Amino acid sequence: MPPVIDKKLCNTCGICYNVCPQDVFSFDRKQAPVVAYPQECWYCGACVVDCPKGAVSLSLPLPLHIVPSTALYGPPGPEEGQSLELAADFSRSIERYPAKPDSGQEAGGSNATGRQGKKAP
Amino acid sequence: MKQIEIQEHSCDICVVGGGLAGCMAAIRAAELNDDVILADKSNPERSGCAGTGLDHIWGYFPEVQSREGVSLEQMVEDHLQNVAHGLVNRSMLHYIAATSYERILDLERFGARIRFEDSTLPGKLRLQYQMHACRNTLHFEGRDIKRILTRAVRKAGARILDRVMVTELLTRDGEIAGVVGYGTRDGKIHRIRAKAVIMSTGRVNRLYKPYPGLTFAIRMPPALTGDGKAAMFRAGVELINMEFLSIPGRWSSRNLIRGGGLPTGSYQPPGIGVNALGDVIRRRNHEVGGKSVYGTAKTFATSRSFQGELEAGRGPIYADMSWGSEEDQRYMLWAIENEGLGPGFLHIMERYGLDFRKHKIELWPIEPEHSAAAAGGPMVDESCQTTVPGLYAAGDEAGGIPGSVAPGAFTMGYLAAESAAGRVAETGALRDGDGDGELLDFFNEILNRSTGDPWQDAQATIHNLMSDYNIRFRSQTMARRGLECLEYLENNMRLIAADPHELTHCLEMRNLIECGKIIFRSTIERKESRGKIFQRRDYPEQDDTNWLCFLGQKLENRQVRFRKHTP
Numbered sequence: 009m010p011p012v013i014d015k016k017l018c019n020t021c022g023i024c025y026n027v028c029p030q031d032v033f034s035f036d037r038k039q040a041p042v043v044a045y046p047q048e049c050w051y052c053g054a055c056v057v058d059c060p061k062g063a064v065s066l067s068l069p070l071p072l073h074i075v076p077s078t079a080l081y082g083p084p085g086p087e088e089g090q091s092l093e094l095a096a097d098f099s100r101s102i103e104r105y106p107a108k109p110d111s112g113q114e115a116g117g118s119n120a121t122g123r124q125g126k127k128a129p
Numbered sequence: 130m131k132q133i134e135i136q137e138h139s140c141d142i143c144v145v146g147g148g149l150a151g152c153m154a155a156i157r158a159a160e161l162n163d164d165v166i167l168a169d170k171s172n173p174e175r176s177g178c179a180g181t182g183l184d185h186i187w188g189y190f191p192e193v194q195s196r197e198g199v200s201l202e203q204m205v206e207d208h209l210q211n212v213a214h215g216l217v218n219r220s221m222l223h224y225i226a227a228t229s230y231e232r233i234l235d236l237e238r239f240g241a242r243i244r245f246e247d248s249t250l251p252g253k254l255r256l257q258y259q260m261h262a263c264r265n266t267l268h269f270e271g272r273d274i275k276r277i278l279t280r281a282v283r284k285a286g287a288r289i290l291d292r293v294m295v296t297e298l299l300t301r302d303g304e305i306a307g308v309v310g311y312g313t314r315d316g317k318i319h320r321i322r323a324k325a326v327i328m329s330t331g332r333v334n335r336l337y338k339p340y341p342g343l344t345f346a347i348r349m350p351p352a353l354t355g356d357g358k359a360a361m362f363r364a365g366v367e368l369i370n371m372e373f374l375s376i377p378g379r380w381s382s383r384n385l386i387r388g389g390g391l392p393t394g395s396y397q398p399p400g401i402g403v404n405a406l407g408d409v410i411r412r413r414n415h416e417v418g419g420k421s422v423y424g425t426a427k428t429f430a431t432s433r434s435f436q437g438e439l440e441a442g443r444g445p446i447y448a449d450m451s452w453g454s455e456e457d458q459r460y461m462l463w464a465i466e467n468e469g470l471g472p473g474f475l476h477i478m479e480r481y482g483l484d485f486r487k488h489k490i491e492l493w494p495i496e497p498e499h500s501a502a503a504a505g506g507p508m509v510d511e512s513c514q515t516t517v518p519g520l521y522a523a524g525d526e527a528g529g530i531p532g533s534v535a536p537g538a539f540t541m542g543y544l545a546a547e548s549a550a551g552r553v554a555e556t557g558a559l560r561d562g563d564g565d566g567e568l569l570d571f572f573n574e575i576l577n578r579s580t581g582d583p584w585q586d587a588q589a590t591i592h593n594l595m596s597d598y599n600i601r602f603r604s605q606t607m608a609r610r611g612l613e614c615l616e617y618l619e620n621n622m623r624l625i626a627a628d629p630h631e632l633t634h635c636l637e638m639r640n641l642i643e644c645g646k647i648i649f650r651s652t653i654e655r656k657e658s659r660g661k662i663f664q665r666r667d668y669p670e671q672d673d674t675n676w677l678c679f680l681g682q683k684l685e686n687r688q689v690r691f692r693k694h695t696p
Contacts, residue, residue: 028175030132050346053476056476057181
């Protein structure tokens with residue numbers, strides 16, 4: 009039944025009721041909000057994020073559960089390994105910026121495996 | 130007989146829908162000293178597609194792209210060719226690309242963090258590849274962007290009317306005179322007179338059967354039910370592109386709810402797609418092939434598709450982010466925290482003992498989506514005005530700009546506000562408008578009915594009709610049958626509602642049926658196929674000679690009229 013409010017933690021501020029885009033809560037200002045329409049939750053997490061007491065959590069309905077499996081672990085196939093290892097060094101968030109435009113040179117060491125620096129296997 | 134209470138409001142400019150576009154419109158309109166009401170079906174603090182976040186906005190960043198040798202015109206051309214496939218409102222696209230950065234600077238002014246010390250780019254921006262062939266998508270701290278915008282709306286002096294679902298427009302002598310909404314909690318009718326109206330209610334998200342079988346467990350916000358498009362059509366506004374699908378079946382997380390874990394997400398530097406044997410089927414975003422207008426070929430495309438792997442018996446398909454470096458994974462965690470639905474995704478992962486940094490995430494083609502990448506909605510001119518004077522549309526509400534998404538929302542919201550303010554300056558007194566007669570009849574019938582059909586039954590019928598007759602075997606005869614069935618539903622459903630919450634859902638059914646009918650009618654009319662967004666069994670070929678055009682549909686004297694427009 010998503011979301012779930014821990015009544016011991018709830019301070020009855022009503023923020024979850026105020027922000028819920030699906031309007032799943034009902035609230036009367038003296039008690040913890042009630043999840044009046046559990047089937048209408050979008051699992052967006054607004055109530056979880058905005059609750060000042062950490063009193064709200066989401067529980068998943070059965071069709072949305074991830075079934076555990078060994079298939080969820082493990083590296084990609086061996087022929088890909090090397091290029092992936094190389095690429096793992098690469099983060100576009102902090103990619104080195106070319107010193108000069110059009111120089112064709114990347115300025116860094118292991119971080120420099122940019123778009124031009126790699127070939128298809 | 131029960132009667133519904135009516136509350137009157139008036140303002141210069143009414144903005145309908147408080148998502149990214151609506152908030153930006155309300156802020157700009159109020160900055161121009163107009164008397165502004167922002168009406169939202171829920172609460173702008175967490176409503177719309179970016180309710181719990183937005184981590185990426187594309188735009189033209191002159192100090193970065195010009196150094197990389199990419200001009201604004203080239204980026205527009207890239208979008209036109211590779212995102213919109215030639216069918217786009219070019220002048221609006223150019224405006225969006227050219228001014229997106231200015232609006233991003235507005236966001237910074239409102240309090241959003243957009244600069245980061247670890248960036249080596251000018252301006253300390255974190256830029257990523259997303260849908261264009263150059264690095265033009267800003268990553269920023271947008272988890273609370275809606276709260277930041279809502280604060281700016283209030284600060285600018287606009288009034289927020291929350292929990293009001295606008296579902297009808299008022300017109301007088303062919304021009305806009307206001308809107309009519311329903312209080313989703315107070316159960317009142319809110320009649321808002323205005324000199325100009327900006328529509329920004331976004332996409333139509335509950336037309337197609339959701340793949341998990343749960344009505345509200347869909348990728349995009351289920352509160353968005355095409356209320357604006359339906360209201361505009363009833364008021365005689367010309368809509369275009371409604372026959373197109375945005376995304377026929379996006380590959381997304383099968384068991385959680387949406388895009389978290391999808392390699393195509395802009396926040397996934399090391400996100401790849403693999404089959405059950407571990408073969409890499411989809412490489413990282415910036416490595417995936419595509420035509421580039423910048424002269425640089427994109428390498429690393431694979432010829433294999435997710436669908437092909439399933440059909441070849443090598444499923445399931447997984448998103449794999451497990452092999453990224455710790456630094457990459459930290460970066461992804463930050464990005465997911467800031468992207469819409471990301472906080473919920475991470476919360477659920479933690480609760481259920483899952484970690485995208487260790488576990489692959491199974492992917493599946495989820496329900497089709499309407500409106501966004503296809504841009505079905507009212508045709509707008511260069512001022513964002515629709516075909517009804519005084520009525521403007523912005524963001525995903527507007528038709529004709531595929532892939533405009535967040536920058537489209539910010540820039541068109543801003544532009545619509547400037548245009549609306551200009552109109553207000555030239556307009557005299559508020560006027561009374563007409564257009565809510567059928568709505569009041571609909572209300573009164575429901576309020577005075579004690580037995581009948583729950584809205585959920587109508588929703589299930591709509592899901593079935595749209596998925597079966599529009600998606601699976603699209604053709605003239607199927608669309609005719611679909612239209613016939615929707616009209617039957619409209620005329621024979623006897624909806625009941627115990628409270629305003631349920632009555633709101635009844636109104637949503639009315640709007641979804643309206644949008645479905647428009648879609649079927651345009652489907653019958655457009656006699657061709659067009660890429661993934663429109664595939665007809667009876668006309669499998671693309672026909673640019675006759676159909677490289679927007680197909681307009683509007684009501685004139687209660688008759689439906691079609692018109693072609695050259696983009």
